[in-house]
Amino acid sequence: MSIEDIILEEDVGVYKTLLESTRAIPWKIEWATLRFAYIGPQIEELLGWSSQSWATVQDWADRMHPEDRAWVFDFCVSQSQAGVDHEADYRALTKNGEYVWIRDVVHVVRNPDGSPNALIGFMFDISERKRTEEKLLDMQRELEELSFKDGLTGVANRRRFDMVMEAAWRDARQGRSTLSLVVLDIDFFKQYNDHYGHLEGDECLKRVASALSNIVRNPDDLLCRFGGEEFVLLLQDTDEATALALAWRCLDLVEKAMIPHGGLGPGKRVTLSAGVHTLIPKEGDEILPAIAVADRRLYLAKQRGRARVVAEGGN
Numbered sequence: 001m002s003i004e005d006i007i008l009e010e011d012v013g014v015y016k017t018l019l020e021s022t023r024a025i026p027w028k029i030e031w032a033t034l035r036f037a038y039i040g041p042q043i044e045e046l047l048g049w050s051s052q053s054w055a056t057v058q059d060w061a062d063r064m065h066p067e068d069r070a071w072v073f074d075f076c077v078s079q080s081q082a083g084v085d086h087e088a089d090y091r092a093l094t095k096n097g098e099y100v101w102i103r104d105v106v107h108v109v110r111n112p113d114g115s116p117n118a119l120i121g122f123m124f125d126i127s128e129r130k131r132t133e134e135k136l137l138d139m140q141r142e143l144e145e146l147s148f149k150d151g152l153t154g155v156a157n158r159r160r161f162d163m164v165m166e167a168a169w170r171d172a173r174q175g176r177s178t179l180s181l182v183v184l185d186i187d188f189f190k191q192y193n194d195h196y197g198h199l200e201g202d203e204c205l206k207r208v209a210s211a212l213s214n215i216v217r218n219p220d221d222l223l224c225r226f227g228g229e230e231f232v233l234l235l236q237d238t239d240e241a242t243a244l245a246l247a248w249r250c251l252d253l254v255e256k257a258m259i260p261h262g263g264l265g266p267g268k269r270v271t272l273s274a275g276v277h278t279l280i281p282k283e284g285d286e287i288l289p290a291i292a293v294a295d296r297r298l299y300l301a302k303q304r305g306r307a308r309v310v311a312e313g314g315n
């Protein structure tokens with residue numbers, strides 16, 4: 001017994017009722033004329049256009065978001081010509097001018113010679129799914145951003161520094177351009193914590209980071225919290241004289257923030273010390289030793305009395 005024997009003439013009405021009571025919207029297009037032979041009446045509830053108003057594939061294309069129209073149309077036509085079942089997600093225009101995300105699932109009915117005879121399919125309203133997907137993407141972007149930020153101060157963290165530094169290092173080596181590193185460290189921060197407590201210490205770190213944020217000149221500059229009470233300023237395409245001036249400006253910005261340091265006595269303020277290293281990376285040079293050079297200069301600045309900058313030659 002074949003399927004045709006089972007589906008009796010009177011069952012057609014039953015199938016029609018079933019098709020028209022699903023949330024998915026059934027449709028059929030004759031390939032020879034590119035006209036709709038049928039579209040479920042549910043389309044009116046979803047988009048506002050009556051089923052009678054869907055005459056040709058042009059109506060379908062016209063009621064698509066302009067950004068989706070060309071690729072969806074070309075994709076569906078080429079897949080149909082090749083006799084391949086396919087699906088496409090696009091924004092369909094509603095009668096009141098809004099857009100609804102649709103997933104159109106298309107089956108190609110073929111002639112015995114393989115050429116397309118008709119297209120039949122279902123349109124699904126996937127707006128809710130798209131909204132969820134967009135929310136997830138937003139959350140993913142937010143998480144990614146957070147993973148590159150220092151949780152306390154909001155400036156870039158070590159992870160971000162490592163990533164940007166590697167790219168900057170490569171660019172500087174290839175382009176033979178100068179790269180400067182400024183390592184900055186809060187003076188007598190242990191006394192600060194001892195005097196005010198760790199929580200106030202955290203507040204101080206935030207204020208220092210906020211003052212330092214004003215130093216960034218362009219997207220190629222990166223200020224990061226390197227760890228503890230140490231910050232690093234990465235300056236691409238920047239010579240030593242400029243880096244030295246910027247390092248002094250960092251110290252100045254923090255002094256101007258006037259953060260009291262009671263641990264050092266009345267009227268004392270939080271200060272920074274800095275070490276600067278400028279170089280053009282050569283083949284075989286490595287990043288960590290370059291940071292260590294800046295670190296050694298920072299140590300010299302501390303030894304010489306703090307609240308100062310040391311660059312090459314000990315100046």
Ligand SMILES: Nc1nc2c(ncn2[C@@H]2O[C@H](COP(=O)(O)OP(=O)(O)OP(=O)(O)O)[C@@H](O)[C@H]2O)c(=O)[nH]1
Nearest residue numbers: 186187188189190191193198199201202228229302
């Ligand atoms: N509140 C707070 N303190 C921190 C944090 N990270 C590191 N520290 C403190 O920073 C202090 C650093 O102390 P030291 O390395 O001795 O340096 P210092 O007291 O600043 O002295 P100099 O650098 O020589 O001027 C330590 O007491 C750490 O506990 C943090 O996230 N929050």
